[in-house]
Amino acid sequence: MKNLTSQQATTLLIGSGIAAFFASIAIFGPWIAPGDAETMHFTHLKQGPSSEFLLGTDRFGRDVLSRLIIGTRTTIVIAASSTALATVLGTAIGLISAYFGGRVDGVVMRLNDVFIAFPTLVFAMFVIGVLGPGMVNGILVIALIFTSSIARVVRSAALGVVILEYVDAARIRGETILFILCHEVLPNLYPTIIVEVCIRFGFAILVTASLSYIGLGPPPPMPDWGTMASEGRSLMLTNPWPVFAPCIAIVLLVVGINFLGDGLRVLLVARRTGHLGSTA
Numbered sequence: 001m002k003n004l005t006s007q008q009a010t011t012l013l014i015g016s017g018i019a020a021f022f023a024s025i026a027i028f029g030p031w032i033a034p035g036d037a038e039t040m041h042f043t044h045l046k047q048g049p050s051s052e053f054l055l056g057t058d059r060f061g062r063d064v065l066s067r068l069i070i071g072t073r074t075t076i077v078i079a080a081s082s083t084a085l086a087t088v089l090g091t092a093i094g095l096i097s098a099y100f101g102g103r104v105d106g107v108v109m110r111l112n113d114v115f116i117a118f119p120t121l122v123f124a125m126f127v128i129g130v131l132g133p134g135m136v137n138g139i140l141v142i143a144l145i146f147t148s149s150i151a152r153v154v155r156s157a158a159l160g161v162v163i164l165e166y167v168d169a170a171r172i173r174g175e176t177i178l179f180i181l182c183h184e185v186l187p188n189l190y191p192t193i194i195v196e197v198c199i200r201f202g203f204a205i206l207v208t209a210s211l212s213y214i215g216l217g218p219p220p221p222m223p224d225w226g227t228m229a230s231e232g233r234s235l236m237l238t239n240p241w242p243v244f245a246p247c248i249a250i251v252l253l254v255v256g257i258n259f260l261g262d263g264l265r266v267l268l269v270a271r272r273t274g275h276l277g278s279t280a
Contacts, residue, residue: 012263018256022249026073035063037070038221046239058232058242067223068245074224076253078135078217079204082142087197089143090150091189095181097151098158109155115148120203121210128216135218142207146200150193157192161185191268198261202254209250225250 025032034054041053041061048056055064097108124141131137161167162185170180211217212226220227225246232242 008263008266011259012267015256015259015261015263018252019260022072022076022253022256025069026076029069029073033066033069035066037067037223038062046235048239049241055245056239056241058228059235059239064228064242064245067228067242068225068249071223071225071228071246072249074135074218074222075205075208075212075226078138078142078208078224079201082139082208083146083197083201083204085139085143086146086150086200087193090147091154091186091193093147093151094154094156095158095185098155099162099177099181099185101162105155109152112148112151115144116152120145120207124207124211125214125216128211133211133216133219135222138208138211138217142204145207146204150196150200153192153196154189157189158185161188191265194268195261195265198257198264202257205250205254205257209246 039062041057041063043061044053044057045061046057046059047053047061050056053063053065055068058064058067093108093112097105123145127141127144128137131141167180167184170184175184208217208224209226209229212224213230215230217226218224228246229243232239236243
């Protein structure tokens with residue numbers, strides 16, 4: 001933190017705080033939720049915020065706050081798992097493409113461009129429509145969508161590293177390709193990968209919520225933010241909290257993750273170079 005300016009440190013702290021807050025809710029949600037997310041209170045239908053229901057109830061009388069808390073785990077698990085899988089696959093593809101170059105790079109990138117050309121939601125709707133909704137299928141589809149983008153970013157960053165002298169020295173020493181990629185090339189890409197992961201995680205949250213909003217997310221009764229917004233949209237003018245609460249949570253989490261990624265990028269670059277320089 002000592003290498004960061006006050007503004008950069010503040011950005012990192014805010015992002016870390018928001019990420020830690022939502023992570024805590026996802027982990028401890030079942031224990032901190034004020035009530036059961038699926039219990040219907042028929043005497044409190046479409047009720048506004050009160051001392052008993054802090055964020056009101058939806059059209060079925062279910063506690064909005066409890067559903068928001070329980071739905072946090074579902075949304076974050078899908079987004080985080082798909083982002084992690086896409087990062088592993090995309091990084092591997094990008095490193096291989098940059099290292100071998102030539103025909104290998106050309107073929108891999110052309111195939112990569114085919115996947116990037118498909119609109120995200122249209123592709124996700126098509127695949128999930130074939131495979132069926134569910135957490136596992138959602139994770140696989142979102143990971144497949146983001147793998148191509150991560151691969152292109154990693155490949156672009158790796159192209160400037162694989163030509164450096166210490167990489168050539170590792171080849172001369174007879175090091176394996178796996179060793180060179182993991183120990184000589186990959187460590188120099190961490191700032192780029194971290195920023196890309198945070199960007200993709202934010203998009204994964206949006207895609208997860210969008211798929212749930214149109215009915216292609218986790219099946220009921222499992223609550224998640226997109227499903228909550230979808231179920232409450234028809235009564236939004238008279239009972240807005242079931243829609244506003246998950247939408248505000250989505251915005252806060254995406255902004256927080258982007259702050260965290262930007263702060264971590266600056267911190268890593270500063271530590272590697274020993275000064276802020278152009279990272280400010």
